Every structure is written in structure tokens, then in C-alpha cells.
Amino acid sequence: MEARTLWHVSYVRQLADDCSNHLVDPREIVAWDEQFLENIKNSADKIAAKIVDASRKRIELAGVVEAYQQAKEARRVLDYGDQIRLASEIAADPRVVADFLSRYRFALLDEYQDTNIAQARMLKRLMPDGYPVMAVGDPDQNIYAWRGASLHNLLAFPEQFVQGDGSKARILPLEVNFRSGARILSLANELIDHVSPQRRAADKVLRHFPDLGDGAVAVGLWPDQSAEAAGIAEEIARTHAAGTTPWREIAILCRKKRLFGPLVEELRARDIAFEVIGLGGLLKMPEVIDLVSLLRVLEDPMRNVALARLLRGPRWRIGHRDLALIARRAAEKNRSLKEQLGDLDAPGDVIFSLAEAVAAADEVEGLSDEARARLTRFNAMLTELRAQSHLPLPELAQRALNMIGIVAELDASPSNAAPAARHNLANFLDRIAAFQPLEGEPTLGALIEWLDAIEEADEEIEAAQPTDEDSVKLMTIHQAKGLEFDLVVVPGLARGRRSQIFPDISRTWNAYTSPQHIPTDLRGDAEVFPRFMGNLSQYTDELKVRQEEEERRLFYVVVTRARKRLVCTAAHWYYPSGMFEALTEPLGPSEYWREVRDFGDVEVIVESDAPEENPLIERRAQRAQVWPLAAKRDPDPLFPDGIAATVEQARARTTPDESLFPPIEPAPPARPRALNVTSIVTYAQCPKKFYWSVIRPLPRQSSRAARIGTVVHSWIEQEGKGQGTLIEPEDFEERGPELDQATMTRLKEAFRKTRFSGVPPMMAERPISLVVGNHIVQGRMDAVFERPEGGWEIVDWKSGRGPEEEGAERWQLDLYALAAQEIWGKKPDELTVTFVYLGDETERSYAARSAGEIRAELDGALTAIAAGKFEATPGPQCRFCDFKRDCAEGRAWLAANAP
Numbered sequence: 001m002e003a004r005t006l007w008h009v010s011y012v013r014q015l016a017d018d019c020s021n022h023l024v025d026p027r028e029i030v031a032w033d034e035q036f037l038e039n040i041k042n043s044a045d046k047i048a049a050k051i052v053d054a055s056r057k058r059i060e061l062a063g064v065v066e067a068y069q070q071a072k073e074a075r076r077v078l079d080y081g082d083q084i085r086l087a088s089e090i091a092a093d094p095r096v097v098a099d100f101l102s103r104y105r106f107a108l109l110d111e112y113q114d115t116n117i118a119q120a121r122m123l124k125r126l127m128p129d130g131y132p133v134m135a136v137g138d139p140d141q142n143i144y145a146w147r148g149a150s151l152h153n154l155l156a157f158p159e160q161f162v163q164g165d166g167s168k169a170r171i172l173p174l175e176v177n178f179r180s181g182a183r184i185l186s187l188a189n190e191l192i193d194h195v196s197p198q199r200r201a202a203d204k205v206l207r208h209f210p211d212l213g214d215g216a217v218a219v220g221l222w223p224d225q226s227a228e229a230a231g232i233a234e235e236i237a238r239t240h241a242a243g244t245t246p247w248r249e250i251a252i253l254c255r256k257k258r259l260f261g262p263l264v265e266e267l268r269a270r271d272i273a274f275e276v277i278g279l280g281g282l283l284k285m286p287e288v289i290d291l292v293s294l295l296r297v298l299e300d301p302m303r304n305v306a307l308a309r310l311l312r313g314p315r316w317r318i319g320h321r322d323l324a325l326i327a328r329r330a331a332e333k334n335r336s337l338k339e340q341l342g343d344l345d346a347p348g349d350v351i352f353s354l355a356e357a358v359a360a361a362d363e364v365e366g367l368s369d370e371a372r373a374r375l376t377r378f379n380a381m382l383t384e385l386r387a388q389s390h391l392p393l394p395e396l397a398q399r400a401l402n403m404i405g406i407v408a409e410l411d412a413s414p415s416n417a418a419p420a421a422r423h424n425l426a427n428f429l430d431r432i433a434a435f436q437p438l439e440g441e442p443t444l445g446a447l448i449e450w451l452d453a454i455e456e457a458d459e460e461i462e463a464a465q466p467t468d469e470d471s472v473k474l475m476t477i478h479q480a481k482g483l484e485f486d487l488v489v490v491p492g493l494a495r496g497r498r499s500q501i502f503p504d505i506s507r508t509w510n511a512y513t514s515p516q517h518i519p520t521d522l523r524g525d526a527e528v529f530p531r532f533m534g535n536l537s538q539y540t541d542e543l544k545v546r547q548e549e550e551e552r553r554l555f556y557v558v559v560t561r562a563r564k565r566l567v568c569t570a571a572h573w574y575y576p577s578g579m580f581e582a583l584t585e586p587l588g589p590s591e592y593w594r595e596v597r598d599f600g601d602v603e604v605i606v607e608s609d610a611p612e613e614n615p616l617i618e619r620r621a622q623r624a625q626v627w628p629l630a631a632k633r634d635p636d637p638l639f640p641d642g643i644a645a646t647v648e649q650a651r652a653r654t655t656p657d658e659s660l661f662p663p664i665e666p667a668p669p670a671r672p673r674a675l676n677v678t679s680i681v682t683y684a685q686c687p688k689k690f691y692w693s694v695i696r697p698l699p700r701q702s703s704r705a706a707r708i709g710t711v712v713h714s715w716i717e718q719e720g721k722g723q724g725t726l727i728e729p730e731d732f733e734e735r736g737p738e739l740d741q742a743t744m745t746r747l748k749e750a751f752r753k754t755r756f757s758g759v760p761p762m763m764a765e766r767p768i769s770l771v772v773g774n775h776i777v778q779g780r781m782d783a784v785f786e787r788p789e790g791g792w793e794i795v796d797w798k799s800g801r802g803p804e805e806e807g808a809e810r811w812q813l814d815l816y817a818l819a820a821q822e823i824w825g826k827k828p829d830e831l832t833v834t835f836v837y838l839g840d841e842t843e844r845s846y847a848a849r850s851a852g853e854i855r856a857e858l859d860g861a862l863t864a865i866a867a868g869k870f871e872a873t874p875g876p877q878c879r880f881c882d883f884k885r886d887c888a889e890g891r892a893w894l895a896a897n898a899p
Helices: 006-022 026-041 049-075 080-090 094-103 117-126 182-192 225-241 257-269 286-299 304-312 320-341 354-359 369-386 393-404 406-412 418-434 444-456 536-559 591-598 615-626 643-653 677-685 687-695 704-721 741-753 810-823 851-866 876-880 888-896
Strands: 107-109 133-135 216-224 250-254 274-276 472-476 485-490 562-573 603-607 674-676 763-772 775-786 792-798 831-837 842-847
Touching (some): 006 080, 006 117, 026 049, 080 117, 094 117, 182 216, 182 536, 182 562, 182 591, 216 225, 216 591, 225 257, 225 485, 225 562, 225 603, 250 257, 257 472, 274 418, 286 304, 286 369, 286 406, 286 418, 286 444, 304 320, 304 354, 304 369, 320 354, 369 393, 393 418, 393 444, 406 418, 485 536, 562 591, 674 677, 677 687, 677 775, 677 810, 687 851, 704 741, 704 763, 704 775, 763 810, 775 810, 876 888
Parallel strands (some): 107 133, 250 472, 250 485, 274 472, 485 562, 674 775, 792 831
Antiparallel strands (some): 763 775, 775 792, 831 842
């Protein structure tokens, strides 16, 4: 195979998914392709070279898929396909079937058209002939074939799930639509009638519920994509202004994410609140693009496009002339380096990146003074941020966001679109916080790879749901399945000779030429596919007909999302979908747009003729001339030096009248009414650390020790319960390279050496809750054992080593002893409290103090917290504090006590 690339990674994943979806072993693929190549070796038929090449590649890919499956098993991880495949295998066990039948008298299968072959086989194995089962589905809404869904399952249901007497399952039509107006439903019926009757429900026609009224359908055709987006925004603003349709009942449903950009621009220009659904869409938003660009440059200085985006953007506003001089400097350095190094043995080019030229801006001749000053500030910002690249990803992203100033701009903006932009950023930061790679720590490099993969994907990788915010919803059609809106706008019904938006059959896959797909003969639904008879061109045409049907089903779905009004739009000219596509050929309205246009009683918003020249080229030229915009507006005659300078000058000339502006006492920060045991111990260690942990929490460094402690506690809990689990205690393995097996084995062995090993506790991981004054103190006791002489021993497991002497940690045991006395009525002499340190295999036991003594100290701490006493108490604990960088007292103590 040719050089391995990210494309081949996606090929392996696709082939692995196909194997899971159709319950095919990779070795079956190898056997099929080897036999196929043997059969055609001496064949007189002309078999295209690409078919032979695809079979050879698939043989190699199948070997990689097998290794991939073995690697997942070794790491004990599953993907979605594995879950379905394994569930189907489990369902083949007669004991599982008997248990299922004894527990469930009948089954209802919803959205059955979206199931894959493996799911259908699993269900059939569980439900023998005659079992009461009902499947609900619509063959006209089968739009997830790209995810493995097979329409064959729904169409073949009557033959697969027969009744007790052997007759076919009955078909009960559910044709009354309770969502859309009559005109919208009539259009949907007419559109889907183009699909072959053999591949949809026979005689199925949606019928209208009279109370819903007629509904309305409209079309619009504009000269170019920007004009189309502006027309859509005007239509939405007009509908909302009528007062009957809130923003949340309006949706723009796009076939492709490439349509988002101009739509967002026009919605914002009209101050329309909107929400972008899905991470793929978020990555098209300007505010998110700026943040991602900075993160990309931070991770890889060679990301020239991302760097240019930052420099040309609203924060730095480096003009085209100055940026061209910097780029020329980088190009000259590249040529110079190649001349100096001469021919290299290793392939590849010498790269002097744009970032290096920016860093050496002082050496670039001809730069404007303003550009040089801005680049100096930009370099300082980038240097400062690189020094913080070790921070956890959420904190790093937040600091990057603060540095480029987007949030401050949005907070100051009076625009109705600003809240949506802030929501986009908050949503994106939440995705970063939730990001977790399969192995290892969530690094910046792993995050960027993940974002790149999502951005390049044709469809949304992640599921997403719109919020209840009163905002227009902008999303892809696939994400809108199951949703409904009063007004639905469907843009981009355009198709040209070289480029397609909707319908799009450019990605029609052919298993005979696509090595990432299993051979059609091995598919569980092979019977519904055309047979390959040796003529590749004819076979490809037959597959394109099927792809046309898939696109038409998608159009049917989007049409039936509308309750009251459906607007279908198109343009003649569109922006290119990639850097290698030119703006030299129009697309024009597709057959879908024309079918809607020719449908009876349709409102035509506008129907423009096709311009001979591309208007978008001139539009781009005009924008390039005025960008970047001036950093300052024209001088205001009332405030020639700016408002801020005028205010400062007035202050300098005027003695302030303090009586007019009495001092305002700052409101004290809210004191927590509910505290956990850990926070109480933290306050005892250092009130300032408590402040930064609870009152005004700062981001904390991810702790390897904490993760190890969590895993060890879980393992001990399972060990102590002594009851069966899916994962046996001795097989309990942790995830991630930082939790190395050697460390975990050592800690497990240390536990097994303790006197508590093999002794079932009376209680394990027992939650407690105490009321102390106006506060609630909550915690969780690791384990409680019965003492030989009677009474209890409360034990807390520690995965680290014991300290030289107990300090504030004792508070943890004291609070547990207080709970035992006040909740369970134990006396102090009936209690022993113990720390077990697995790190050095030691334990320390103490007699419990009385409830009155513990409460007196606890009341004192809670009173101090309520009074806002958060002074630092530096000491040895500062060496391990997450906040030492921000604590002057802690740094001073560390400096004075440096070894």
C-alpha cells in the first residue's frame, strides 16, 4: 500500500465498522478478495485496474482491522460497533434467550429503519417466531445508511418476524401526520414518489390532520450565496416581526456545513439571535475559529493558515501589505536554507514558517510602524501563552480566550447576537473540558487532532440537541431528525457540473473500487444491492441511482420538519468548498428546487437570473479593500482624544466631591452553606487554599495521585463487597499510561497485607451528613469494621505514604467519629479511627474524641469561614499546593526552606 496517511486511518475505521455492522470477520474479507482475484486472473472480461487495486488494498486493510480489534481487546475498550456485535453474539446463547423471554412478554422496536444488520440479527435471536413484537418505522426516513443503517431490515420485517402460525407479520399503516400543514405534506408525498416502490412502503401516503391547516411553501433563487443568506435572514426577521413566531420556532437546516459561514454573517448583521448546533458547526463560527486558530498555532508553529487568520483578524488587524512582506521574508528564508543545506538525503522540504518570520518582525524591511508595534504585542502574547501550555486544557483555552479579547468584546456588545456568540464559546469550552482521548492525558496535540478530524468530517461525529433558548437553530439536516419547527428554511438546493450541495451524489461508494467497504456479497443486506456483472460504468450508474434515493429521503425528512411554513432556497454561484476549487463555474438550482418551484400554489420570494460573471469574486475584492477596518473610528468633534482621555483630563482639572460618590463597601463573597469533609480539612491546612478551592475556585492541576487514589478506592470497595461483578476484582485494571500496572499491583499487594484484607466491612463508602449551625457537612467513610472487643473501627485508605506527623488530616477522622456518635449513637470509647497508608504499608490508629470536643473545633472553623478569614498558613504543605504560583506567602516559605 502507498504511504500511510490519516485517510488510511479512516479507511481502517470504516472497514472495522462494516465488519461489526454486518457481523463479518476480517478473515472472511481476505478469503473473499483472494478468491475474487483468483477468479479474474484468467478472465476474458475486462476488469478495471482500480477494482483489482481495491481488492489488494482491502486484503491489507483487513489485516490491520484484525490487529485493531486485537488492540482494543488488549486495552479492554469498546466502540459502538463492538457493543452491537458482542450483544448479537451473546444473544445466540440459549440461556440468554430463555432469560429474555421470561422477563419480557412483548417488545416494541422504534425507528426500526435506522437499525443495522447486526442489530436485526440480535433482535431476531432473542425473539423466536410467534413472539409478540411490533416495529415502528418509516422507510422514507432511512437517512443513516452512512452510519450502517439498512433499510432492508424494515422492508424485510414481515418475513423475518413471522407470526405463530408461520404467516407474515401484519403491516399496520400509520399515515396521519400531526405535525405539518396540508400543502407541506402534499409536497413531501410528491417528492418521495420518485423513489422506486420496491425500496419504500407500498402505497404509503401521508395524510393531513385537519386542525393543522394548509401550511405554506415558498422558494427563493438568488444570484450568489451571500445574497441567498441575506434573503434568508430577511425572511426570518420578517416572520419573527409578525409576532406569531418566536426565534426558537425557526430553523435553518443545511445539507452541508459549508453553508454556515454566510448565514451566520447575515444573521448577525440583522441582530438575530441564533444557535449553532453541533461541534462541527461551532468550528465554523468566527469567535470559535479565532480561539481554535490560536490553539493550533500554539501547538504547531507551522500552521500558517491559522496564524494568518489571527493576524488578519479583528484583534491584531495586520494589513495585507504588511502580511505580504512577512510572508515574503519567510519565503526568502526558505530559499536561503535550501541553498545552504543543498541536497538532503531525507525527503521533505526545509520550512521557515510564517511564525518564525513574525517572531523576527524587526528584521522585516518595509513594515509599517503600527504593524511592527502590533506584532511585538502579538509575539509577547504568544510567548506568554506558550509558557502556560502545561496547564490543563480548559484553563489553557480560557487564558487563550482572555488574551485575544473576544469575551470582553461580546460582553460590551449591545447586539442581540452577542449572547449567541457567548453561548457558542461556552459550549465549545465545555467540549474541551469533556475531551478525553482513549489513552493518556488530554494534551493540546490530541485536542487539535480531534478538532481537525471533526472539521474534516462530512457529517457530525457527535450527537447534539438544540437548547430551549429563544434563538434560531442552525444545524445540518441529519441533526434535525425527530425535531419540528414552525418555520423551516432549507438553503443550498443547488447542483452544478463539478460541485454539488443538495442533492450530492459525489461520494457514492462502490465496494469494488472502495477498499474501506466490505464486499457487497458479504453484506447482510446484499440482496437489495445491484449485482456487479463486470461492467464498472454500468454498476456505478446503478449505485448512483441508489445514492439519489438516499438524498431524496433526506430531502423528504427536512420537508416534514416544518409545521407551518417551508422555505426552499438556492443560488447560482457559491463559494468554493475547498482551497482547490475555483469560483469559475456556477451551480444553479438543483432538480429539488425546481420540483418545489413547480409544485402548485408556491410563493416565489425571488427568482434571479444567473449572472454571467461570478458576483462573489467582486464581493471578495471589495471586502479585501476595506479589511482590516480602521482600528479607530473617525474623530468625534466633542471628544477629539477619545472618551477615556477626555474623562481623565476632566478628573485632573476637577476636585472630586466625595459626598456625591460615597464609598461602596464591596459585597463579601458568598459563604458556602454546604461543605464536604475534604474542604474542612483544607481549611484546617490553609485557609487561603480553602478560599481558592471553594470560595473563588481556581483551576487545579490534574493530579496523578488523585486518580490513583480513586482507582484504588474503587478496587478496595469491590474487594470488600465480595459480590460478583462484570469485572472481577483481580482483573480490575486502570486506564491510562499514568496509572502504570506496577504501581497498582504494589498498592493492591499492600492492601492484601493489611489486617483488613478478606474481612468484610460493616459499611463501605458510606455517605454521611451533619448539621452544624447554619452549615451542612457531608462526607463519605471509606470503611467501617467491627472491633474484636466490640465497637467500631473507622478506616480511611490512603494510597500515598504517611506524613512525619499527623496534622490537619486528623480532622477527617474526627468528623467521621462525630458522625458515628451523632448518627449511630456510638460512644467515644466504642470507636477507633485509623489511617491506612498503602504507599509505605503503615497504619495509624487513634482513640476517638468526644462529640463535644470535635464540635467546638468545627464551630470555630465554620465561624472563621463565615467571617471571611482566609489568611495563608504556609508550611510543608506548600510544596504540593496547586496554588503556590499565586500565593506570595507560600513562595516566600518555599524560598526560605529550600533544600
